[in-house]
Every structure is written in structure tokens, then in C-alpha cells.
């Protein structure tokens with residue numbers, strides 16, 4: 001089954017981001033969205049093709065879980081773009097599958113250079129940073145700025161080893177204010193802001209924050225039409241809308257639910273929901289993550305999932321005590337449990353509130369029985 005017709009185009013938003021970067025005063029835009037809410041699809045299937053259609057070169061790099069090798073990822077993607085492969089071909093060769101050592105063509109095309117990932121773990125060779133600057137020079141185009149799409153950029157804020165890369169990247173970009181434009185996405189608002197907001201931030205004032213528009217019911221209608229195109233199954237719009245709302249308008253859940261119904265006409269709406277819930281939990285390892293948490297960490301996670309606020313105040317304490325069936329823990333213990341959730345990547349600050357980072361994990365946590373705490 002071809003899957004492209006399942007993509008819900010975000011045309012207007014892509015056009016407005018591109019217009020700002022191509023014709024407006026901005027060199028950088030940052031987009032925050034929780035995990036699995038469509039950032040990568042937006043970059044690859046909306047923004048990149050639009051940019052290419054308007055004559056921009058587009059380079060995409062994803063930094064998710066690349067703590068040891070973000071510089072290598074970036075060089076690898078530049079090299080790939082230099083070979084003039086299209087982004088579609090590129091999608092087939094995941095950068096994550098890089099060999100431990102690989103060769104890059106230098107930006108002038110005259111020589112090759114070997115990158116050794118093991119070596120990058122321990123330091124950032126000057127020669128690689130120089131190469132980064134040369135690639136930036138090579139791709140810079142004042143008439144049609146090249147678009148750099150840096151996905152999950154906040155990961156660099158977590159990696160001390162990435163500091164020289166971050167500094168070098170900023171310098172290389174500053175030198176090409178009109179020739180290179182950047183979109184940064186991140187699934188941690190806190191970490192993304194650490195990159196852009198404080199005075200001493202490495203990318204201080206480099207990017208303007210844009211809010212990706214929230215998906216609405218036109219998404220559901222589009223997905224229902226996609227289902228109809230691939231499997232003639234008719235299902236109730238009201239059921240689909242209910243699932244969409246119940247799972248926080250999550251595009252992944254909605255799409256999986258419709259596909260499941262398309263493939264299994266015998267399942268009722270509720271049965272399909274249960275099936276997708278358990279498939280998603282298995283795929284993303286929710287039970288394993290849960291098993292590694294203490295009772296108190298679980299209770300704090302549950303309270304966050306229920307958006308109990310303030311989590312350290314009386315309301316939070318009461319809810320946590322109820323879940324644990326004991327007296328409210330002192331705030332320091334709740335704080336320690338929350339810090340652990342943050343370190344594990346499960347929780348994060350959104351504006352002034354603490355929230356779980358993965359909306360699907362959040363939904364799963366809400367269905368845990370009392371005996372789990």
C-alpha cells in the first residue's frame with residue numbers, strides 16, 4: 001500500500017515558515033512539538049519539498065540519540081547533499097546506519113576524508129570543524145538560501161561533547177546570514193530554549209520561535225479519506241473524532257487506529273483502540289520504562305499525566321499520597337523523583353508546568369491500575 005496519501009499536508013504553515021526564511025528578516029526558526037506529533041513529517045514531507053520546488057537546496061539532519069556523533073551526522077548529511085541525491089533517496093539510507101568509519105568528499109570535490117566515529121567520541125578534531133565551515137561556504141547561496149533542517153536539535157544541548165560543534169556551527173552560519181537558513185525542531189521546549197534564549201546561550205537570538213498549528217478535525221477527515229482510498233472500509237466519523245480527542249489529537253495514534261480498522265473489519269472501535277494501545281506500548285517499550293521506575297516516581301508521573309498542579313504543592317501531594325496509599329511525601333522527595341524522570345527523558349518543563357514528554361506514554365500511564373503504584 002502506498003503510504004503517501006496518508007500524509008496530511010501542512011501547506012500553509014510550510015509556506016509561512018519558508019517565506020520568513022527566504023524573504024523575511026529571519027535566518028532561523030525554531031519549532032517545538034512533543035514527541036511523535038509530526039515534526040519530522042513536517043520537515044521532510046512539507047517543508048523540504050516546498051523549498052525544493054522553489055529552488056532551494058535542502059539538507060536534513062536528525063540528532064535524535066546521536067550524543068556521540070552529532071558532528072559526524074551533520075558532515076555525513078552535507079556530503080550526501082553534495083552528491084546531489086534527492087531527499088527521497090536519502091530517506092532510504094538512514095544516517096543512524098553509518099559505518100564506524102566512513103569517507104566524505106571534501107566540499108571542493110577534490111579529495112576524500114575519513115571520519116572515524118570512535119575518534120569523535122573523545123574529541124572534536126579541528127579538521128572536522130574546518131570541513132563543516134567549508135561545507136557551509138559551499139552551500140551558501142545568497143539568491144536562494146539553502147535550508148538546513150536540524151531535527152531534534154535540543155539533543156545537542158544535552159551533549160557536552162557537542163559544544164565545539166555548536167560554537168563552530170553558529171560562527172559558520174553568522175558568516176552566511178543570507179545564504180543559509182535554518183529550521184531547528186525539538187521535542188523538549190526547555191532544552192530547545194536553553195539553546196536560544198539565555199544571554200549566554202550558544203544560539204542566543206538566532207532563531208524565532210514558531211508554534212506549529214495544532215491538528216484539528218480536518219486532519220481526521222483527511223485520514224478518513226485516506227482510509228477509504230486504501231481499503232473501502234467505512235467507519236463512523238464520530239468514533240474517529242472521539243479517538244482523536246481521547247489521545248490528545250495525536251497523529252500517530254489516529255493513523256494507526258484507522259489502519260487497524262481498515263485491515264480488521266471485524267474489530268469494533270473500542271477493540272481497535274485496545275489493540276493499537278498495546279501495539280504502541282510494545283513498540284515504544286512503555287512497560288520496560290515503567291518497570292524501571294520506583295513507586296514514587298510512578299505516582300509523580302501519573303500526577304503529571306493527570307496534569308495535577310502544582311505538583312509540589314498540597315494538591316500534588318494529596319494525589320500522590322492517594323496513589324501510594326500513604327501520607328503525602330515531603331516536597332524534597334517529590335522533587336527528587338521528578339528530577340529522575342527528567343534525567344530519564346520522561347518529563348520536561350513546558351512554559352511553567354512540568355509535563356511528560358511523550359503524549360502516548362502519558363496516555364498509557366493514565367490507564368495503569370492502582371496495583372501498579
Ligand SMILES: Nc1ncnc2c1ncn2[C@@H]1O[C@H](COP(=O)(O)OP(=O)(O)O)[C@@H](O)[C@H]1O
Pocket residue numbers: 006007008009010033034035036037038039040041042251252253255256
Ligand atoms: N502530517 C501528517 N499526516 C499524517 N500523519 C502524520 C502527520 N504527521 C505525523 N503523522 C503521524 O505521526 C507519526 C509521528 O510523526 P513524526 O513526524 O515522526 O513525529 P515527531 O518527529 O514529532 O516525533 C508519523 O509516523 C505518522 O504516523
Ligand SMILES: [Mg+2]
Pocket residue numbers: 039040041151
Ligand atoms: Mg521526529
